[in-house]
Amino acid sequence: MNAICRPTTWFTRFLGPVAVALCALAVSAAPPERRDQKSESGTDTGRLVSTVVGVPNRNTFVIDYDGSFLFLGRHHGSTRDADGPTEPGLFVHSKKHRRWIEISEVPTRGAKFGKSQSADPAEQERLSKLSVGWDFTSLAQRPTVSLPLRTGGSIVLPDRVDFDEKSNRYLLRFNSELKIESAETVLSLDRAELERAFESGERE
Numbered sequence: 033m034n035a036i037c038r039p040t041t042w043f044t045r046f047l048g049p050v051a052v053a054l055c056a057l058a059v060s061a062a063p064p065e066r067r068d069q070k071s072e073s074g075t076d077t078g079r080l081v082s083t084v085v086g087v088p089n090r091n092t093f094v095i096d097y098d099g100s101f102l103f104l105g106r107h108h109g110s111t112r113d114a115d116g117p118t119e120p121g122l123f124v125h126s127k128k129h130r131r132w133i134e135i136s137e138v139p140t141r142g143a144k145f146g147k148s149q150s151a152d153p154a155e156q157e158r159l160s161k162l163s164v165g166w167d168f169t170s171l172a173q174r175p176t177v178s179l180p181l182r183t184g185g186s187i188v189l190p191d192r193v194d195f196d197e198k199s200n201r202y203l204l205r206f207n208s209e210l211k212i213e214s215a216e217t218v219l220s221l222d223r224a225e226l227e228r229a230f231e232s233g234e235r236e
Contacts, residue, residue, distance in 0.1 A: 078175040081137035082229040091118045096193035105189040122179045129230040137176040142220035145169045150214045
């Protein structure tokens, strides 16, 4: 397993050059990367914690873009980079608000936590061959979970984001590319709460 989950064939098949162009447009329209205001709504138990930031323009990859929000992951990069490695994180750009936030904590309500174990022998054999194992099930006892998720020797960011119209929630999927249900973690992010994170930054 790589040190960080990054979309490969999924990204190429479903996003392609259009999403890359949209991401580039958002990057060009934003100021240089910087940390700004932290959303105070995140101090409450079980609330989204986010920080308004400038555009994350190094070591990033597009996870999803639905026309309203662009979900972007950032990995470590290389220590050989002239500007050094970067801090991994999950970023969201709002087309409506024309700004970026970094999401550092997500509520665990409605979440599903996976582990690198399966009762299916074939699935377990695949999981046993991965270089890193994980068990996120204990995180269900917490009101929020920090992002990226961390194992003993790696970090994990969403490899896919789905929108559930019925619940009006974004589903952040981790390790979904393995296609093993017991291994997948799914965090649920309320769209209205995401909107408030951007609006909170505007008021400060």
